[in-house]
Amino acid sequence: MNTQNTQNTQYNENTQAVLLLSTFFSKPKKDEARPLTAIEYGRFARWLHEFNFTPSSLFHQFDEVLSKWKDPKGKITADRLSEILGRKAAMGLALEKWQRAGVWVITRQDSEYPQLLKKQLRHISPPVFFGVGNKALLQNGGLAVIGSRGIDNIDEEFTQNIAIQAAQENINIVSGAARGVDETAMLASLNAGGTAIGIMADSLLKAATASKWRKHLQNEQLVLISSFYPEAGFSVGNAMARNKYIYTAANAALVVRADEGKGGTWAGAKENNENQWVPLFVKQQSDASGNIALLNNGAIPLELQSGAELWLANTLASAQKVDSNNSQPNNLNLFE
Known part of the structure; x- marks a missing residue:
């Protein structure tokens, strides 16, 4: 041929x-x-x-x-x-x-490709990412915020407050842009003047023109990427495969709500624990079975604090120092 x-x-x-x-x-x-x-x-x-x-x-x-x-x-x-x-x-x-529609392409050979992800996943990194928005944000790492699609008012408020704090401390939010915790965290950070990376499992082309993201894309606060072709519909397999990209594009991760033994949030947290990609935090004050199980399995409890300057950055940095023997030391730069 x-x-x-x-x-x-x-x-x-x-x-x-x-x-x-x-x-x-x-x-x-x-x-x-x-x-x-x-x-x-x-x-x-x-x-x-x-x-x-x-x-x-x-x-x-x-x-x-x-x-x-x-x-x-x-x-x-x-x-x-x-x-x-x-x-x-x-x-x-x-x-x-x-x-x-403004969609661009980056491959593993391109300098714009998310380097934290590439360093962690190496040869199983996606060969291609499609994206819209500010490519430079892909190198910023940040805090991955993950959780169920269905959340109550308490979890929603917690997610918003964490994301707003992250924005105030110049910590990038990394999430999956899905309904529930993902979207809540991203929009709260963006509306507070922060930045976000959305790693999508489907429908990137629709998201590129969606009103909820448009202003933030134009302001270069946001980048949306997907390893699946931009018109791909939702599939459970793609969503599960995408989990590892959210964790490895970040420096630390926070699970707001998970159900033990089922769902993408649980599967992603379990995969992160098995591979020791990043320190895993879990919302402590929760009756969710997954939160309780993850905390019992060594995840780090996290609750909102008040009055302390840069408390979120310091909390994340402390966990990374403890975890540095099993993680990348370079990740500490974001929080110091």
């Missing part, structure tokens, strides 16, 4: 190849070849690098690359690669549509 240059000239050949390898451009049809998953792409990309190839080598040296490549899992075949690399026209049309 000797693929010609793709039609969209805004992106270099390597970016185009990564997009073709890893991205849907529309709702998938039943019998078409699926792009590589993040894990599959990581496996293939490591092999390409080891043999001094790049993703764009597939445009010009397809037969040579495939004569050497043998997937140990048997999933990444020549036929599959040929089919997904042949979607040039579909990619061009999709990118043109998304660009009109």
